[in-house]
Amino acid sequence: MLTVRDIATLPELSLTVAAGADGLGNEVRWLHVSELADPTPWLEGGELLITTGLGVGDGARTQRDYVRRLAAHDLAGLAFGVGFGFSEPPSGLAAEADRLGFPVVSVPYEVPFIALTKAVATHLANEELERVTHALAVHERLAQTVLEGGGVQTLLAVLSGSVDCSLALVDEVGRVVGERHGSRRLSFDGALELPVVAGSDIATLRAAKANGGFTEEDRLVLHHGQTALALELSRRRAVSAAELRLAGDLLEDLEHDRLDEREIARRIAAFGLDPQDRYAALLAVAVGAQRGDDVRTAAAKLLDARGARYLSASRRDRAAFLVKTDLEEDALTIARELVEAAPGTRVGVGRPASGSRRGC
Secondary structure (H helix, E strand, O other), X not given: OOEHHHHHOOOOOOOEEEEOHHHOOOEOOXXXXXXXXXXXXXXXXXXXEEEOOOXXXXXXXXXXXXXXXXXXXXXXXXXXXXXXXOOOOOHHHHHHHXXXXXXXXXXXXXXXXXXXXXXXXXXXXXXXXXXXXXXXXXXHHHHHHHHOOOHHHHHHHHHHHHHOOEXXXXXXXXXXXXXXXXXXXXXXXXXXXXXXXXXXXXXXXXXXXXXXXXXXXXXXXXXXXXXXXXXXXXXXXHHHHHHHHHHHHHHHHHHOOOOOHHHHHXXXXXXXXXXXXXXXXXXXXXXXXXXXXXXXHHHHHHHHXXXXXXXXXXXXXXXXXXXXXXXXXXHHHHHHHHHHHOOOOEEEEOOOEOOOOOOO
């Protein structure tokens, strides 16, 4: 951020602070030269106005009005060229600038306005280059994290550390997929919300910062984060689809008793399940307009709520599960809950077993 103080202290310009020192921290977004009595219709706010004083008037009241107009329009400050109409900024202008905390710097006669403009433009260009370079560095870290399979939590950690904010990724039904915080944990009330689109799925990235406002650089970094998170969600979706297909093949082979005990153990372990544990098989058949994946999703919610370890797959009008449990009654309870969650669904339950000793 370039401030009026930064400009006033540039050694090559020999500027001096004439009034309004309390406002030297004002951010300068650009410079503008004008000799109009009211240049504000052509200004956006944030500019450092350069003038020789032709439009400030001769009377103290006119000069005070001039400063008030500039301050009310949120200008950063006034660079007053001396040695033309005034040997120094007039007293009425300076007094009002001190009262309002509106910074006024004197530009010596021998310093051309173009020198001031070039110095500030160079500084702003370097500042913008630094912002873009930082954002690109974050982008590279995010891309590398996606390629390495770092996951949502790692991506959020990179973003929250770079922007120093609290972040949460929330899915379409409001469930938190991941959450990370910067230097301190912040509430997400009134947080900035950014869409993360992965195919037909739309998640939301919520961002909250301590000062309540995100800079342009922050927003650029968060934009890169949206892209990286979308890629990660798409990758997870593809992996999940592949795992469902493989799980479907395994459950079908188990159903038709095509595997020996060793092959069962190997393929179950590939899904992160312990082959020595006991599992109950559930087969749920959808009815009416329901699909097998609808039933699988409904059952998955029940199992997730229980914190159960399970393997699931769906085929057209049916869904199959292996659920880790030692008790047949637990499997029957899950089946009853599934029928309640998806009325009309028919559920078959096998007795818990491990290895080749499967229930039927």
